[in-house]
Amino acid sequence: MATGTLYTYPENFRAYKALVAAQFSGSQVKIAENFVFGETNKTEAFLKKFPLGKVPVFETKDGKCITESNAIAYYVSNEQMRGKNDLEKAEIIQWLGFADSEILPASCAWVFPLLGIMPYNKKTIENAKEDITRALTYLNNYLLPKTYLVGERITLADICVAMTLLHLYQHVLEPKARESYGNVNRWFQTIINQPQTVNVIGEFKLADKALEYDPKKFNQDKPKKEKPAPKENKKAPKVVEVADEADDVETAAPPSKDPWEALPKGKFDMDDFKRNYSNNDVDVSIPYFWQKFDPENYSIWYCEYKYNDELTKTFMSCNLMGGMYQRIEKMRKGAFASMCLWGGDNDSTISGVWVWRGHDLAFTLSPDWQIDYETYSWKKLEPKDAETKALVEQYFSWVGTDKDGRKFTEGKIFK
Ligand SMILES: N[C@@H](CCC(=O)N[C@@H](CS)C(=O)NCC(=O)O)C(=O)O
Numbered sequence: 001m002a003t004g005t006l007y008t009y010p011e012n013f014r015a016y017k018a019l020v021a022a023q024f025s026g027s028q029v030k031i032a033e034n035f036v037f038g039e040t041n042k043t044e045a046f047l048k049k050f051p052l053g054k055v056p057v058f059e060t061k062d063g064k065c066i067t068e069s070n071a072i073a074y075y076v077s078n079e080q081m082r083g084k085n086d087l088e089k090a091e092i093i094q095w096l097g098f099a100d101s102e103i104l105p106a107s108c109a110w111v112f113p114l115l116g117i118m119p120y121n122k123k124t125i126e127n128a129k130e131d132i133t134r135a136l137t138y139l140n141n142y143l144l145p146k147t148y149l150v151g152e153r154i155t156l157a158d159i160c161v162a163m164t165l166l167h168l169y170q171h172v173l174e175p176k177a178r179e180s181y182g183n184v185n186r187w188f189q190t191i192i193n194q195p196q197t198v199n200v201i202g203e204f205k206l207a208d209k210a211l212e213y214d215p216k217k218f219n220q221d222k223p224k225k226e227k228p229a230p231k232e233n234k235k236a237p238k239v240v241e242v243a244d245e246a247d248d249v250e251t252a253a254p255p256s257k258d259p260w261e262a263l264p265k266g267k268f269d270m271d272d273f274k275r276n277y278s279n280n281d282v283d284v285s286i287p288y289f290w291q292k293f294d295p296e297n298y299s300i301w302y303c304e305y306k307y308n309d310e311l312t313k314t315f316m317s318c319n320l321m322g323g324m325y326q327r328i329e330k331m332r333k334g335a336f337a338s339m340c341l342w343g344g345d346n347d348s349t350i351s352g353v354w355v356w357r358g359h360d361l362a363f364t365l366s367p368d369w370q371i372d373y374e375t376y377s378w379k380k381l382e383p384k385d386a387e388t389k390a391l392v393e394q395y396f397s398w399v400g401t402d403k404d405g406r407k408f409t410e411g412k413i414f415k
Contacts (some may be wrong), residue, residue, distance in 0.1 A: 037318060266291055
């Protein structure tokens with residue numbers, strides 16, 4: 001019986017594969033306490049064990065490290081779950097590959113834009129729907145005479161394929177969209193209603209109505225215009241990169257020239273400050289910031305997400321912040337930010353403090369930086385004000401609460 005610790009954020013469908021397999025197999029999998037996605041998995045200690053910095057990952061009781069959700073699920077499985085003979089084992093591998101290659105990329109490409117965590121592109125979604133139709137039709141035909149995917153009992157194949165279908169059934173496969181897949185629906189319901197599965201994922205609700213694209217979440221529906229450059233806890237949080245399935249999706253082409261070019265560099269060395277911030281606790285890096293900050297050529301801004309009442313799951317909100325950072329990658333050169341999520345599921349807010357070169361809204365400098373910024377309200381701060389000092393202190397060190405008293409949940413540094 002396998003025992004060990006799983007590192008993951010809550011409600012990660014990849015982690016579910018291992019957790020459900022463990023339930024069926026009697027393995028003892030402990031979920032790492034105090035794991036903060038984007039922070040814990042970027043620490044030196046974590047990267048030493050798991051250099052990719054991704055989750056889920058698993059550490060066995062005797063310190064062996066396993067990455068890749070399928071491998072972890074396999075490790076915590078018993079013989080029944082792994083397949084009883086070579087043919088069954090091969091068939092299980094076949095279905096794991098099917099889930100990862102034929103379902104997952106298309107599921108992400110369809111669902112994530114509707115959740116507002118990936119840019120919306122009509123054509124991409126249409127292609128994804130076609131891929132899902134193809135995959136589900138195949139699965140539906142295969143399941144016609146069968147209860148389970150491999151053999152006569154539940155195996156890892158059922159768990160992994162069902163967990164990979166969760167987002168689709170939860171968000172877009174409304175009754176009409178799933179009506180052609182009666183065999184898949186029956187099999188999916190069987191898997192997700194097993195007590196061992198319910199112990200992990202809870203009661204699962206199939207979509208009543210498909211999520212629809214909400215342009216408020218992404219201002220992608222308006223044409224991008226080239227705009228002229230304007231006139232002119234006391235441990236230092238670490239940089240966070242969110243890179244998962246969204247990586248596979250096309251992003252805008254890089255701007256032909258450096259959008260910061262027109263603005264004087266001034267005396268504030270952004271890279272030097274970022275290094276200081278990364279390498280020191282905030283009781284060193286915040287005084288350093290004020291010592292070096294050049295108010296002539298740089299400005300400080302406070303932002304608040306406009307649609308806080310639509311934030312549901314915290315992991316989605318974290319993806320929202322991380323996604324924005326990814327889409328403005330090239331802005332890093334002249335900007336630094338700390339964005340924070342306050343509160344928990346269905347009751348949270350996002351806000352942040354930004355510092356950048358120049359005195360106008362930096363996002364207007366490049367059409368490639370304009371996907372997300374209008375979903376936030378922006379307030380320019382006066383560097384000398386006590387309010388500004390307090391906000392910098394709070395957001396650079398991830399302490400305190402939001403305006404309504406919600407506690408700090410997760411922060412992301414853009415640097
Ligand atoms: N193939 C890997 C993918 C793991 C993965 O992409 N994890 C994402 C979260 S679901 C992650 O940790 N991203 C953080 C990063 O890329 O820094 C698996 O199945 O375990």
